[in-house]
Amino acid sequence: MVEEKIIEILAEYKGCPITEINIENSFEELGLDSLDTVEIVMSLEEAFNIELEITGELKTIKDVAAAITKLI
Amino acid sequence: MSIKITGTGSALPSLSKTNDQISQLLDTSHEWIFSRTGIGSRHFCEEGLSKLATRAGSKALADANCSPADIDYLLCATFSNEYATPSLACLVQQELGATCPSLDLNAACTGFIYGLEIATALLASGRAKRVLLIAAEAMSHLVDWTKRDISVLFGDGAGAVVLERGEDLLALTTSAIGNAAPLYAKNPQGNCPYLTQNEDDCYMHMDGKEIYKFAVTAMVQDILQVLAIAKITPEAVDYVLPHQANMRILEAAAKRLPIPEEKFLNNMQSKGNTSAASIPILLDEACSAGLIKAGQLLVMSAFGAGLTTGACVIKWSKNNIKSEN
Numbered sequence: 001m002v003e004e005k006i007i008e009i010l011a012e013y014k015g016c017p018i019t020e021i022n023i024e025n026s027f028e029e030l031g032l033d034s035l036d037t038v039e040i041v042m043s044l045e046e047a048f049n050i051e052l053e054i055t056g057e058l059k060t061i062k063d064v065a066a067a068i069t070k071l072i
Numbered sequence: 073m074s075i076k077i078t079g080t081g082s083a084l085p086s087l088s089k090t091n092d093q094i095s096q097l098l099d100t101s102h103e104w105i106f107s108r109t110g111i112g113s114r115h116f117c118e119e120g121l122s123k124l125a126t127r128a129g130s131k132a133l134a135d136a137n138c139s140p141a142d143i144d145y146l147l148c149a150t151f152s153n154e155y156a157t158p159s160l161a162c163l164v165q166q167e168l169g170a171t172c173p174s175l176d177l178n179a180a181c182t183g184f185i186y187g188l189e190i191a192t193a194l195l196a197s198g199r200a201k202r203v204l205l206i207a208a209e210a211m212s213h214l215v216d217w218t219k220r221d222i223s224v225l226f227g228d229g230a231g232a233v234v235l236e237r238g239e240d241l242l243a244l245t246t247s248a249i250g251n252a253a254p255l256y257a258k259n260p261q262g263n264c265p266y267l268t269q270n271e272d273d274c275y276m277h278m279d280g281k282e283i284y285k286f287a288v289t290a291m292v293q294d295i296l297q298v299l300a301i302a303k304i305t306p307e308a309v310d311y312v313l314p315h316q317a318n319m320r321i322l323e324a325a326a327k328r329l330p331i332p333e334e335k336f337l338n339n340m341q342s343k344g345n346t347s348a349a350s351i352p353i354l355l356d357e358a359c360s361a362g363l364i365k366a367g368q369l370l371v372m373s374a375f376g377a378g379l380t381t382g383a384c385v386i387k388w389s390k391n392n393i394k395s396e397n
Contacts, residue, residue, distance in 0.1 A: 035108060035320050038284045042324075054281045 002048075002072070003065045009043050010061070023061045048072055073196040075188070076238025076389050079138070081131025082231040082356035083124050084343065085117045091224070098220040105224050110319020114227030114344030117210045121154055121230075122163035125208035128230035128349075129164055131356075132204065136234035140170035143234070145200040147191060148176045149183025149207040149348040151377075152214055156259065164206060172200075180255075181315050181376025182246070183207050183348030184231070185384060189246055191235045206232040207348035214257045216275035225318070227344030231352025242369075243302035244384035245294055254282040255377040284321060290375040291325035294383035298371065302385040306330040308369055311358065315374035316340040316350035331371075337363070347376065359392045366391050 003023050011018040014030065021030065027037050041052050044064065050071045058064050090113040091102035106112055117124050125148060133140060146168075148161040153176065155163070161174035179186035184207040191203040211226035257276040261269045291314060299306060309331055314322055319340060326333040339354050346353060351372050358364045366389055373383040 033108060034281060035284055035318075038281045039324055042285060042288065054285070 002068050003061065005047060006044065006061050006065055006068070009047060010040060013040055013043065021061070023065065026060045028059075044068065073192070073237065074239050074241045075192050075195055075235050076240040077233045077386070078236050078238075078390060079132040079134070079136025079234035080232070080352065080356040080359050081128045081133070081135055082229065082349075082353040083127035083131065084229045084353070085115045085119060085124060087116045087118055088113050088342075089116065094224055097217075098223070100220040100224065108318075108320065109225060110322075110338070110340055111225065111344045112341045114212075114224075115229060116212045117228035121150070121152065121208055121210045121228075122160060122167060124210075124228070124230045125150075125160055125164045125206045125232075126167040128208065128232040128352075129168060129204055129206045132206075132232035132234050133168075138202065138234065140168040143170055143202050143204045144172045145191070145194050145203045146170060146172055146174040147187050147203060147205045148174075149179065149187040149205070150176055150209055151178045151180055151183070151257070152210045152347070154210070154213070160208060161206075170204075179246075179248075179348070179376065179380045179382070180378055181317065181345070181347045181350070182374040182378065182380040182382045183376075184351045185244070185372060185374050185382030186246055186380070187348075188235070188241070188384060189244055189382070192241060192244070195235065195237050201236065203235045204232065205235060206230060207352050209347040209349050211345065211347055214276045219275075221280065222276060222278055225345050227346050229343055229346035229349045229353050231349045231354075231356055233352055233355070238389065240386050240389050242304065242385040242387055243298045244382070245298050245301065246382040247294075247380065249379045251379050252377075254279040254286065254379065257377070284318070284324075286379060287317060287321045287375045288324045288328070290381040291321070291373050291383075292328045294381050295325075295329055295331075295371055295373050298383040298385050304369060304385055309335060309371050310368035311364065312336045312371045312373065313351050313354050313358070314338075314372075315376070316343065316354060317345045317375070348374075350374075362392065364388055364392055
């Protein structure tokens with residue numbers, strides 16, 4: 001559920017089909033730089049109504065999903 | 073009581089370096105810098121900040137058809153004056169040949185908006201009839217030029233306005249959330265033999281991700297708030313003059329606001345982030361280019377170290393028939 005929502009938000013941000021995004025992907029592999037990551041984190045915070053600390057640990061979609069799951 | 077802007081001016085140093093030129097010194101590239109910031113080149117102040125600030129101030133005075141003797145308060149928004157004391161305002165006062173009280177204020181990149189607020193109070197109280205507000209920064213002196221991620225962002229410049237009583241300023245908001253950690257620049261620590269100095273910590277520090285998030289959130293909140301205070305609908309806004317920190321911040325804020333992105337003016341491509349000076353430089357350029365006309369509604373919004381934020385709505389009343397200065 002969390003992973004699906006993240007993929008949906010990422011696909012919308014990148015303007016690509018959700019099938020092009022895999023939960024094992026890192027943001028770097030998806031062609032996203034550090035400021036894109038912040039933008040996506042802000043969208044996720046709005047979507048899940050949480051506050052997510054942006055750390056170097058959040059490299060892949062899986063990492064982000066795990067961090068969000070802890071908060072909701 | 074409100075105020076009106078009766079003159080604008082700006083000054084940029086002649087020395088300018090492109091991303092390609094900087095890439096010869098640092099391990100970076102035009103593509104890397106431009107895609108993350110929207111900045112292509114920036115200026116470097118060799119002449120001394122007070123001379124640059126004085127040039128901007130003189131142009132604003134000329135545009136307002138008045139002389140240094142006509143100003144009765146001089147405010148400078150800056151945190152990069154080459155002297156800890158005297159203030160930049162006192163140095164500019166001397167160079168202009170003015171005689172009025174002169175004072176610096178430091179609200180980092182929000183300095184121009186805070187300056188408008190202080191000037192409004194001075195004019196409202198009757199303490200001053202005409203205020204010269206100059207925002208001037210030599211940011212290149214504060215950043216570590218061995219760090220590619222921060223040094224490329226900033227530039228030097230000065231912008232100025234002459235302010236008098238009037239009806240232009242419809243609403244203004246400022247805020248501060250004291251927190252040095254995400255963005256700071258320390259003063260020299262001296263050489264007191266009884267104290268330890270940390271020489272590694274003498275340049276500007278910025279947590280880019282935190283500041284990006286803060287900046288986007290602050291711009292959106294402040295602009296909506298100031299429009300609500302002024303009872304202006306977003307559709308009625310002619311131009312937004314945002315602090316020129318980073319194109320990506322500007323785009324992200326525009327996306328979240330009910331104001332089309334093309335109404336957000338920008339000039340960071342050739343100037344970088346000139347801190348407090350960015351909005352008055354942008355304003356003066358827009359006036360000179362004939363973009364801004366009497367009757368238009370302008371929104372200004374800034375954010376910076378402090379953390380400080382500020383925004384205002386101005387109904388422009390000046391006729392900008394201005395010769396190239």
